[in-house]
Amino acid sequence: MDHRQDVRQEVSEFLTTRRARITPDQVGLPMTGSRRVPGLRRSEVASLAGLSVEYYARLERGQIGGASSGVLESLARALQLDETERAHLFDLARAADGIPTSGRARRRTPSKGVSRPSLRWALEAITEGVAFVRDPHQNLLATNALGRAFYSPVIGDGGRTPNLARFQFLDPASRDFYPDWELFAEMCVGIMRTEAGRDPHDRGLQDLVGELSTRSETFRRLWADHNVRTHGSGTKRFQHPVVGELTLVFEELALTAEPGLALIVYTAEPGSPSAEGLRLLASWSAPADPPMTPSGTE
Structure with missing residues (x-):
């Protein structure tokens, strides 16, 4: 399957799954007649978007190349897409047109770690929170000292670049580390789906x-849902093997000097048990200080 066919299939499956989740009553349509498919009919989506049925059918077959911004906006409103889903639809349309997506140049080679000393110094300057750099492949490219202790279950023996998605779906230890494992799994796949739309190449x-589709039934099922999301900020719970339960808030910051990479910082509410847990963890020496650059291509 060539790249264009890949994009057409992505568009088709994304629009189909978005249409299937909306019921007629959600958009003010009467429930009339028998319905062979869940959600809205193609004709109903076309009517809501102000498009002909024939044109919408073409879009849902993946023929989205050349669609105007106005058409995409109308489609996003008709399908009640949130901001992340809307951006994903526009990314897919740009990919169909052969345009680099999300305003950034395509990455021609995989990230191979963080080489700039100034970025490493910045990471190590963060001493009261977990700080790490993650790439679109979910690789942990660099961490601060507290991050190495925090992510010790993910880093392991340091023989391979630590990867959050592989840990999530292929390592049984993830179910202990993530008390809300199902939620983390959905978030991980949603973020990866968003990245795949931004850069289909x-x-x-x-x-x-x-790899994950072959080895994890859960990943395969979630990937087929075509749900997308961004990380941004929020709260997560962890069960660390050394200090126990931690409830941490996170902020994700794009690294403008390293397109595609993100700096993520986890902190705890001052004075909370989790803040004390982070202080204890900071005083705990990780078993090893593994190299945070891959020995080969991920």
């Missing part, structure tokens, strides 16, 4: 998706 991400 990313062979490394495609290979990772193929």
